[in-house]
Amino acid sequence: MKVHNFNAGPSILPKEVVKKAAQSVINFNNSGLSILEISHRSIDFLDIIEKTTFLIKRIMNLDDDYTILFLQGGATLQFSMIPYNLMNQIAGYLDTGFWAYNAIKEAKKFGKVKVLFSGKEKNYTYISTNYHIPCNMDYFHCTSNNTIVGTQMKIFPKTSIPIICDMSSDIFSRTLDFCQFSLIYASAQKNISSAGMTIVIMKKNILGKFRKNIPSYMNYKTHIQNNSILNTPNVFSIYTSMLTLKWIKNQGGLSLIEKKNQKKAKLLYDEIDQNNLFENKIHKNNRSNMNVSFFLKEKNLEKEFNKMWKKENIIGLEGHRYLGGYRASIYNALPLKSVQFLIEIMKEFERKFS
Amino acid sequence: MKVHNFNAGPSILPKEVVKKAAQSVINFNNSGLSILEISHRSIDFLDIIEKTTFLIKRIMNLDDDYTILFLQGGATLQFSMIPYNLMNQIAGYLDTGFWAYNAIKEAKKFGKVKVLFSGKEKNYTYISTNYHIPCNMDYFHCTSNNTIVGTQMKIFPKTSIPIICDMSSDIFSRTLDFCQFSLIYASAQKNISSAGMTIVIMKKNILGKFRKNIPSYMNYKTHIQNNSILNTPNVFSIYTSMLTLKWIKNQGGLSLIEKKNQKKAKLLYDEIDQNNLFENKIHKNNRSNMNVSFFLKEKNLEKEFNKMWKKENIIGLEGHRYLGGYRASIYNALPLKSVQFLIEIMKEFERKFS
Numbered sequence: 001m002k003v004h005n006f007n008a009g010p011s012i013l014p015k016e017v018v019k020k021a022a023q024s025v026i027n028f029n030n031s032g033l034s035i036l037e038i039s040h041r042s043i044d045f046l047d048i049i050e051k052t053t054f055l056i057k058r059i060m061n062l063d064d065d066y067t068i069l070f071l072q073g074g075a076t077l078q079f080s081m082i083p084y085n086l087m088n089q090i091a092g093y094l095d096t097g098f099w100a101y102n103a104i105k106e107a108k109k110f111g112k113v114k115v116l117f118s119g120k121e122k123n124y125t126y127i128s129t130n131y132h133i134p135c136n137m138d139y140f141h142c143t144s145n146n147t148i149v150g151t152q153m154k155i156f157p158k159t160s161i162p163i164i165c166d167m168s169s170d171i172f173s174r175t176l177d178f179c180q181f182s183l184i185y186a187s188a189q190k191n192i193s194s195a196g197m198t199i200v201i202m203k204k205n206i207l208g209k210f211r212k213n214i215p216s217y218m219n220y221k222t223h224i225q226n227n228s229i230l231n232t233p234n235v236f237s238i239y240t241s242m243l244t245l246k247w248i249k250n251q252g253g254l255s256l257i258e259k260k261n262q263k264k265a266k267l268l269y270d271e272i273d274q275n276n277l278f279e280n281k282i283h284k285n286n287r288s289n290m291n292v293s294f295f296l297k298e299k300n301l302e303k304e305f306n307k308m309w310k311k312e313n314i315i316g317l318e319g320h321r322y323l324g325g326y327r328a329s330i331y332n333a334l335p336l337k338s339v340q341f342l343i344e345i346m347k348e349f350e351r352k353f354s
Numbered sequence: 355m356k357v358h359n360f361n362a363g364p365s366i367l368p369k370e371v372v373k374k375a376a377q378s379v380i381n382f383n384n385s386g387l388s389i390l391e392i393s394h395r396s397i398d399f400l401d402i403i404e405k406t407t408f409l410i411k412r413i414m415n416l417d418d419d420y421t422i423l424f425l426q427g428g429a430t431l432q433f434s435m436i437p438y439n440l441m442n443q444i445a446g447y448l449d450t451g452f453w454a455y456n457a458i459k460e461a462k463k464f465g466k467v468k469v470l471f472s473g474k475e476k477n478y479t480y481i482s483t484n485y486h487i488p489c490n491m492d493y494f495h496c497t498s499n500n501t502i503v504g505t506q507m508k509i510f511p512k513t514s515i516p517i518i519c520d521m522s523s524d525i526f527s528r529t530l531d532f533c534q535f536s537l538i539y540a541s542a543q544k545n546i547s548s549a550g551m552t553i554v555i556m557k558k559n560i561l562g563k564f565r566k567n568i569p570s571y572m573n574y575k576t577h578i579q580n581n582s583i584l585n586t587p588n589v590f591s592i593y594t595s596m597l598t599l600k601w602i603k604n605q606g607g608l609s610l611i612e613k614k615n616q617k618k619a620k621l622l623y624d625e626i627d628q629n630n631l632f633e634n635k636i637h638k639n640n641r642s643n644m645n646v647s648f649f650l651k652e653k654n655l656e657k658e659f660n661k662m663w664k665k666e667n668i669i670g671l672e673g674h675r676y677l678g679g680y681r682a683s684i685y686n687a688l689p690l691k692s693v694q695f696l697i698e699i700m701k702e703f704e705r706k707f708s
Binding site for chain 2: 002003005007008009010011012013018019021022023025026031032033034036037038039040041072073074075076077079080084102105106109187189193194195196197213214215216217218230231232233234235236237240313315316321
């Protein structure tokens with residue numbers, strides 16, 4: 001059965017990654033063991049960690065100033081770990097959406113937060129580039145892609161303080177000068193792997209001189225000292241991320257991935273813009289290439305549209321429960337054909353109901 | 355290839371669980387999607403959470419006073435979450451091994467810890483039952499099974515304060531009156547599922563009246579309010595735990611599982627005791643039915659013994675790196691045949707080298 005999977009996360013993974021992951025659940029590397037049954041201290045797994053680290057650095061063009069951690073607890077645990085480890089007195093945050101706002105809430109438990117820009121009044125449909133970052137702050141925090149409303153930062157600020165970026169929903173989707181960031185984090189369940197794992201990429205030299213008595217699991221230093229195996233990590237998700245990174249490399253790396261993503265996004269936004277029945281509410285400079293949100297201009301057609309796409313084995317097109325409407329998440333692994341198929345449905349819907 | 359998997363964790367899982375998990379990575383419930391690609395807010399996944407919760411309560415004979423959480427971060431994050439949520443001033447801990455000691459270290463970051471018994475001087479080979487629990491403490495913490503050295507608590511104390519138990523390495527392996535515990539936690543990678551998930555079973559009424567401003571991910575209340583989907587949980591590991599729980603139920607529940615485990619452990623301890631070349635150093639009342647540690651009486655035979663079991667596709671028999679020697683982890687899913695096979699090897703070794 002052919003399913004078009006527009007889920008926002010957990011979401012579609014490359015077919016060959018899924019296939020190889022499933023094989024390894026049965027018999028990993030011809031060992032006679034499942035990947036679920038191997039020790040996290042085995043040579044096999046240490047090799048997986050090493051290869052995954054290498055691939056991340058290679059793909060993002062990062063040098064040995066950076067260290068890579070494979071943690072648990074999602075971006076949500078990072079919202080606390082970051083101020084726990086890095087906040088002394090005050091940090092600057094951008095409030096660009098639901099998750100960005102959650103990061104702010106958590107940071108406030110540890111010190112002062114200065115919100116340098118908030119898109120809240122404009123329902124998060126717009127991200128300003130016109131804000132000032134005072135250089136006496138401990139760090140600057142932003143969210144590169146806002147999954148719920150469907151916005152994306154295209155430009156990052158220049159500043160002398162560390163830039164920390166939640167890239168959960170657009171990591172590995174485009175080229176960027178990744179060296180501008182001191183810490184990047186991303187939960188795995190969108191462009192990387194199965195849920196339950198978080199990649200943290202950090203410049204070693206930013207590490208906290210401030211708090212003592214940090215709970216071990218919350219302490220980046222402890223994880224670095226233990227090479228991500230302070231305790232048992234999510235072996236399967238780390239392994240699967242290695243498979244995805246190999247796939248990215250084989251696709252031609254981020255520059256080719258980015259081109260494909262731009263093409264898919266442009267096709268879909270063009271259709272939304274020219275289709276009489278739909279609209280996208282995001283400021284054109286901030287439209288996300290990962291999560292394309294759109295609304296029916298006439299809400300009473302909802303039932304008809306839902307009937308139409310659901311019978312065609314399209315899934316995950318519902319907008320976030322806070323917003324309603326529709327959202328097509330078009331991550332790396334979503335084939336161009338699925339976007340084209342959705343566009344066909346939208347065109348057919350327009351012909352019938354316009 | 356037939357492999358005998360004595361890994362301490364991640365460790366062997368039931369064959370049919372592994373097979374079904376692998377099928378679901380390819381095509382979950384005939385949906386055309388991988389289990390890795392379904393939404394954690396889909397009806398399918400809510401159904402998995404509900405069934406898993408139901409099975410845990412059923413198998414442990416727990417009523418609705420208890421709530422079940424599926425978290426990340428392993429037992430290590432629980433070492434901090436427990437005092438964060440439940441410690442006001444002082445708590446009592448048993449120091450029965452490496453992980454128990456780690457739990458103590460973390461708790462000390464939040465308040466006073468009174469160590470009620472420490473087995474350290476006897477190299478953790480013995481667990482006293484002769485200690486007093488003052489009833490002015492916030493809670494009493496113990497570790498039911500000590501994976502590294504191979505001891506197990508057979509008797510739990512009576513006390514009016516909440517008993518908190520780390521059951522990471524023997525959960526679902528025996529019958530107990532589980533209602534005596536106010537909070538049970540266990541990382542998944544031994545008797546439950548794939549690594550990267552932690553089950554927390556708690557009496558709702560013990561929840562913290564003490565600290566405010568707990569980081570969201572560290573706050574049990576937040577997870578309870580959100581039914582374990584505060585953020586994206588480890589979908590695959592929760593799903594696989596449901597499969598294992600069904601397997602446990604089909605095996606006849608904990609009483610039959612316990613009998614099988616006792617039989618396997620007895621066979622192996624008997625062999626160690628009667629074999630001239632090996633010894634077990636654990637006090638007989640505290641021998642673990644999950645992790646059987648043993649040593650060569652003459653260390654110079656190590657190379658010969660290692661050669662012998664390694665060529666027979668036995669894996670994971672090395673003792674913990676802190677201890678040396680050998681450790682056979684004989685969790686629920688390890689077949690009796692693997693224990694019998696190991697015993698054959700030990701006998702053959704005795705015949706050759708005694």
